[in-house]
Amino acid sequence: MSSPFIIKIYGPPGTGKTRTLQRLVEWLIGVKMYKEKIKAELMEKGFPEKWLDENFGEYELSDIAFATFQTSALREFVEERLNMDLEEDRKPGGPLRHFRTVHGICQALLYDFKIWNPEISRRMGGLTPERWFQIFANQQRKIDPSFRFDPDAMGAANPFEKANYLWQVMSQVINKEYHKVGREGISRKILEALPPSLHEHYFAWERFKAERGIVDYNDMLMDGYDYLKSGSIYLPTKVLIVDEFQDLSPLQFEIFKMLAKDKELIIIAGDDWQTIFTWMGADPRFIIEYPADLEIILKKTWRLPEKVLRQALSYxxxxxRNGVFKEMQSTGKKGALAHIRNFSTRREEDINQLAQWVLAELKKGHSVMILTRTNSQALHIFGEFYKRGFKPRSLKKSTKWNKKVEKVGSFFDLLHSIIEIEKGTPSREDFKRVGWACGVITEEEFDKELPLMAYLKPNWREEIILEKIQEIWGRQARRFLEKILREGLKPMDGIPEEYELYIDTIHSSKGLEADVVFLINEMPRRHWRKFFRSMEELEAEARVWFVGMTRARKALGIVWTDKAFRLD
Structure with missing residues (x-):
């Protein structure tokens, strides 16, 4: 069989990489509506007319496998870009069967080739591996009370909880080493990387999975790798598209090479400048060094104004230095760039000033992001803004705080109701939510119409049942609520009724944007340099900050603290 035709697409921030992939899929499956418009768009980006003419309508949707790094990005592509139902259309035999994360493609192949028993899916009970690990961690805490797991702080962001650290190290080692040492050597590698205090927890997790007949993401990758290598499974499509290629781990890269066998067309897309999962082994060299017959660099950014783009490119x-430099074109608008010096996230007057700047932007109708390096930093600023009467949101769609209690709503809804009561502008729903939190009414009684003040005890702040909050939304939610109730809410005047304010980590902002971004330049430690053992690790950190400064559509404010990373 002839070699595949390989296309490599570099998509720097805001250049429309996802839209380009959408247009390519539409072209390959022969969407006739807007055919000439799609063709002109692809040619403008650098696709040769001859190649486009030869490949229009050459494939069915079921001939295409589309892999990406995160489920949220895949859902956006399928449901918002292709206008299809991700869950329904990727069932066995569906046209989107192989539109998944790399883990998900391995899982689908293991089921489809009858390597895995369908009973595994039933045993998982619709729960994610993280949820099963949380159940396991709760069980282990009977033996070791310090073995706590926070599913909202996965990965490198929170290695300070014991169970999180175990989850992180298992994933790190498997993603970096499994293809070298195999099934026989991986446990030894994991144990070498773990402190002795976690060895028994590691063995207990393996027993927990075996006893219940369940699997985690690592099992999907390891079994996928083994059975692809043996030839027992293969990817039965003609086209393979991989988005966010720069975020593949070494194990995922080896899996990709086996999935790519016997394909007619391979398309890889990403941006080495935005490799931010290096803690999992992601390496920008994977995309830089992978050979291609056609290389496209998307240069026109539809997001970044001139001042922000110049700052990002200079940085x-x-x-x-170890990447492909991409000379980009701005939106043509001037934009704004500000450096805010000598700021402290722990100084009341500085937070007040930041809140005033944010308020001024919200009053203009601008969306605002405040981005931090870690979850704990984001949570601190989240709390400070709640105390001032704002209702910020998280960028993480899967955060536990979004979990809905029937009729009551999410933890965010409860927080917002508390703010409205403190501001003196509550609705009946706000009274009910706080009454529910105080145990005055149950979920079943939520629709009952009582006199408004019946919902609210005079000392309602002390009456909120914190154990209930923790049981539903987690220990972190309880601590957060305790803190803002203890320190008191002092709502600012003039906050609009409707606005978009997001406070979260830089990692959570990848692929997203806002009119105005405040980038809090603060590392977790003052002497952060000693945590980077090489220039490669230092450059990996620099890529994280590059992602942060390229989220802004109109204005970027870099907020310098005494623990700042080098952003000059």
Whole structure:
């Protein structure tokens, strides 16, 4: 069989990489509506007319496998870009069967080739591996009370909880080492990387999975790798598209190479400047060095104004030296860039000033993001803004705080109701939510119409049942609520009724944007340099900050603290 035709697409921030992939899929499956418009768009981006003419309508949707790094990105692509139902259309035999994460493609192949018993799916009971690990961690805490797991702080962001650290190390080692040492050697590698205090927890997790007949993401990758290598399974499509290629781990890269066998067309897309999962082994060299017959660099950014783009490109040229430099074109608008010096996230007057700047932007109708390096930093600023009467949101769609209690709503809804009561502008729903939190009414009694003040005890702040909050939304939610109730809410005047304010980590913002971004330049430690053992690790950190500064559509404010990373 002839070699596949390989296309590599570099998509720097805001250049429309996802839209380009959408247009390519539409072209390959022969969407006739807007055919000439799609063709002109692809040619403008650098696709040769001859190649486009030869490949229009050459494939069915079921001939295409589309892999990406995160389920949220895949859902956006399928449901918002292709206008299809991800869950329904990727069932066995569906046209989107192989539109998944790399883990998900391995899982689908293991089921389809009858390597895995369908009973596994039933045993999982619709729960994610993280949820099963949380159940396991709760069980282990009977033996070791310090073995706590926070599913909202996965990965490198929170290695300070014991169970999180175990989850992180298992994933790290498997993603970096499994293809070298195999099934026989991986346990030894994991144990070498873990402190002795976690060895028994590791063995207990393996027993827990075996006893219940369940699997985690690592099992999907390891079994996928083994059975692809043996030839027992293969990817039965003609086209393979991989988005966010720069975020593949070494094990996922080896799996990709086996999935790519016997394909007619391979398309890889990403941006080495935005490799931010290096803690899992992601390496920008995977996309830089992978050979291609056609290389496209998307240069026109539809997001970044001139001042923000110049700052980002200057930063990339100085700090991201091991990548492909991409000269980009701005939106043509001037934009705004501000450096805010001598700021402290722990100083009341500084937070007040930041809140005033944010308020001024919200009053203009601008969306605002405040981005931090870690979850704990984001949570601190989240709390400070709640105390001032704002209702910020998280960028994480899967956060436990979004869990809905029937009729009551999410933890965010409860927080917002508390703010409205403190501001003196509550609705009946707000009274009911706080009454429910105080145990005055149950979920079943939520629709009952009582006199408003019946919902609210005079000392309602002390009456909120914190154990209930923790049981539903987690220990972190309880601590957060305790803190803002203890320190008191002092709502600012003039906050609009409707606005978009997001406070979260830089990692959570990847692929997203806002009119105005405040980038809190603060590392977790003052002497952060000693945590980076090589120039490669330092450059990996620099890529995270590059992602943060390229989220802004109109204005970027870089907020400098005494623990700042080098962003000059």
């Amino acid at each position: 990339a040229e100085t700090n991201l």
